[in-house]
Amino acid sequence: MSTLLLAEHQNGQLRAITHHAVTAATVLGGEIDVLVAGEGLAGIAEQAAQLAGVSRVLVVESTDLAHQEAERIAPLVASIAGKYQNVIAASGTYARNMLPRVAALLDANMVSDVLKIVSADTFVRGIYAGNVHATVQTADAVRVLSIRPTAFAAAGNQPAAPIEPLGWQVATEDKRLAQWISAEQTVSKGPELATAKTVVSGGRALGSAAQFQELLVPLAGKLGAALGASRAAVDEGYAPNDWQVGQTGVVVAPELYLAIGISGAVQHLAGMKDSGTVVAINQDPDAPIFQYADYGLVGDLFTLLPELTSKL
Amino acid sequence: MKILVAVKRTVDPNIKVRIKADQSDVDIAAAKMSMNPFDEIAVEEAVRLKEKGIATEIVAVSIGAASVQDTLRHALAMGADRAILVEHATATDSLTVAKLLAAVARKENPDLLLLGKQAIDDDSAQAGPMLAALLGIGQGIAASRLEPENGFVTVTREVDGGQETLRLPLPALVTSDLRLNEPRYVKLPNLMQARKKPVETLTPEDLGVAATARTTLLQVAEPPARKAGIKVGSVDELIERLRSEAKVLP
Numbered sequence: 001m002s003t004l005l006l007a008e009h010q011n012g013q014l015r016a017i018t019h020h021a022v023t024a025a026t027v028l029g030g031e032i033d034v035l036v037a038g039e040g041l042a043g044i045a046e047q048a049a050q051l052a053g054v055s056r057v058l059v060v061e062s063t064d065l066a067h068q069e070a071e072r073i074a075p076l077v078a079s080i081a082g083k084y085q086n087v088i089a090a091s092g093t094y095a096r097n098m099l100p101r102v103a104a105l106l107d108a109n110m111v112s113d114v115l116k117i118v119s120a121d122t123f124v125r126g127i128y129a130g131n132v133h134a135t136v137q138t139a140d141a142v143r144v145l146s147i148r149p150t151a152f153a154a155a156g157n158q159p160a161a162p163i164e165p166l167g168w169q170v171a172t173e174d175k176r177l178a179q180w181i182s183a184e185q186t187v188s189k190g191p192e193l194a195t196a197k198t199v200v201s202g203g204r205a206l207g208s209a210a211q212f213q214e215l216l217v218p219l220a221g222k223l224g225a226a227l228g229a230s231r232a233a234v235d236e237g238y239a240p241n242d243w244q245v246g247q248t249g250v251v252v253a254p255e256l257y258l259a260i261g262i263s264g265a266v267q268h269l270a271g272m273k274d275s276g277t278v279v280a281i282n283q284d285p286d287a288p289i290f291q292y293a294d295y296g297l298v299g300d301l302f303t304l305l306p307e308l309t310s311k312l
Numbered sequence: 313m314k315i316l317v318a319v320k321r322t323v324d325p326n327i328k329v330r331i332k333a334d335q336s337d338v339d340i341a342a343a344k345m346s347m348n349p350f351d352e353i354a355v356e357e358a359v360r361l362k363e364k365g366i367a368t369e370i371v372a373v374s375i376g377a378a379s380v381q382d383t384l385r386h387a388l389a390m391g392a393d394r395a396i397l398v399e400h401a402t403a404t405d406s407l408t409v410a411k412l413l414a415a416v417a418r419k420e421n422p423d424l425l426l427l428g429k430q431a432i433d434d435d436s437a438q439a440g441p442m443l444a445a446l447l448g449i450g451q452g453i454a455a456s457r458l459e460p461e462n463g464f465v466t467v468t469r470e471v472d473g474g475q476e477t478l479r480l481p482l483p484a485l486v487t488s489d490l491r492l493n494e495p496r497y498v499k500l501p502n503l504m505q506a507r508k509k510p511v512e513t514l515t516p517e518d519l520g521v522a523a524t525a526r527t528t529l530l531q532v533a534e535p536p537a538r539k540a541g542i543k544v545g546s547v548d549e550l551i552e553r554l555r556s557e558a559k560v561l562p
Binding site: 069097122 | 407432435445456479526531538542544551560
C-alpha cells in the first residue's frame with residue numbers, strides 16, 4: 001500500500017488542511033509520498049517533509065505551474081499515480097478543481113470528502129448536506145479520495161523526510177487550455193477558517209457590513225477566532241464569499257462555534273454541525289439553530305455582543 | 313455560440329430526507345423533486361447569454377429515468393431550445409455521468425458546457441472537472457462570473473481565500489457557483505411553450521458508453537445525533553458555562 005498526497009499551498013505556505021490529509025494517509029497505511037507542485041516551493045517542501053508519517057516529498061518546480069492550474073498539474077499527477085494505490089488530498093478548492101480531473105484521466109472514480117476510512121476500499125462520506133452518512137466501496141485500482149480535513153486530526157512533526165525534485169514539462173497543448181489572469185485575496189488577520197479552533201459566524205441579522213465589522217471583529221479578536229458567515233450574510237454583502245460556512249462553502253468543525261444572528265438553515269448546518277461546542281445568539285427563540293446549539297442565548301445581539309466582548 | 317447545459321433532478325433542497333428501514337439507501341420515492349439549484353443557475357446563465365445575443369442555441373441534457381423529463385421541461389421553460397434525455401434508470405457514479413455527457417458533447421459539439429458545481433444530493437462536485445478532462449478542454453470550476461468573447465471565456469472562480477480569474481479557449485467547461493446569478497421564475501405560458509419543444513431520448517448504448525458504476529453504496533445511516541442543549545439566561549451565565557462546563561474558554 002502506498003499513497004500519493006497532493007499538498008495544497010498558498011502564498012508560500014503549506015495550507016493547514018494538508019496536515020489533516022497526512023493523518024488520513026497514515027490511516028490508509030504504507031508509504032506516503034507528498035507531491036508539491038508550483039513555483040517557489042523550497043519552504044513548502046520543508047514544511048511537508050516534517051509532517052509525521054511522510055516518507056518522501058516530491059517537488060515539481062516550474063514557472064509554468066505558478067498558478068497551479070488543474071489543466072497543467074492533473075496530467076503530471078496521472079502520469080505518476082499508477083505507482084500508488086491511493087491518490088489523496090484535503091478537500092479544499094484546490095482538490096475540488098484537481099482531483100476529479102486526475103480521476104477521469106486515470107479512468108477511476110473518486111470519493112469526495114471522506115469522513116472515515118473503514119478499510120482500504122471502503123469509506124464513509126456525507127450526502128444530502130451531511131444529513132446522511134453513506135458507506136461506499138470502490139472497485140478502482142487507484143483510489144482517488146478527497147479528505148474532509150476536520151474529520152482527521154492534524155499530523156504531528158517528525159525529523160525531515162527526504163525531498164526529491166521531479167522533472168516535468170507541461171505540454172504545450174495543456175498550457176493553452178487555461179490562462180491565469182488575476183487573483184483577489186481576502187485579507188484576514190485571524191486563523192484560517194477551515195482549521196480554526198474557534199469560529200465566530202454572523203448571519204443576516206447583523207444588518208450591514210459595518211455592523212459585521214464593528215460587532216464580530218472585536219469578538220473574534222478576543223477569542224483568537226476565524227470569522228465565518230451564513231449565505232444570507234454573504235449575499236447581502238456583509239462578508240466576503242470565502243467566509244461562507246455551509247454545504248457549498250467551507251465546512252468547519254472547531255472546538256467552539258458561535259452562530260450570531262444565524263437562523264440555522266439545513267445548508268448552513270451542513271457546514272458546522274460537527275463542531276465541539278455550539279453557541280447560538282439569536283432574537284428568535286424558535287430559530288432552528290437552537291436545536292443544534294449546546295448553549296443558546298435569546299436576545300438582541302446588538303446589546304449582547306458588546307457585553308460578551310467586553311466580559312471576555 | 314452553442315451551449316450544452318447539464319441538469320439533474322434532485323430532492324428539493326428544503327426536504328429533510330429519510331433513510332429506508334433496511335439502511336440500503338435514502339427513501340425519496342415520495343419526496344418532492346426539483347432541478348438541482350446549481351443547475352438552475354447554469355441554465356439561467358445560458359439563457360442570459362442567449363438574450364444578449366451571444367448564444368445561438370441552448371441544449372439541455374439530463375441522465376436518469378423517464379421522470380427526469382420534468383427537469384428537462386423546466387429547463388426548456390426557462391429558455392433552453394431543445395433537450396436530450398439519456399435514459400439510464402440505475403444509480404450511477406460521477407465518472408459514468410461524465411462519460412455519458414462527453415459522448416453527448418461529441419455529438420453536439422457545443423462551444424460552452426455549463427454544469428452546476430455540485431448536486432445537492434450526492435454532494436460529490438466531480439462531474440464537471442471529469443467531463444473537462446475527458447474532452448481535453450479547460451475548466452472554470454465554481455464560477456461567479458463568466459464572459460465569453462472572441463473564442464474565449466473569461467471566468468471568475470470562487471476559491472478558498474478569495475477569487476481567481478482565468479481565460480479559457482472555447483470549447484470550455486464552466487460550473488456555476490451560487491453567486492453566478494439569480495434564476496428566473498418560470499411563468500405558465502413558458503411552461504406551455506416548453507411542451508412543444510423537442511426532447512430527444514438516447515440510451516447509453518446509443519452513445520457507446522458502458523454505464524456500469526464501479527462505486528457501490530453499501531449502507532446509509534443517520535449521522536451521530538447531538539445531545540440537546542440548553543438556553544442560558546445571560547451573557548455572564550454563558551461565559552461561566554463555557555468556562556466551567558464546556559471548558560472551551562480559559
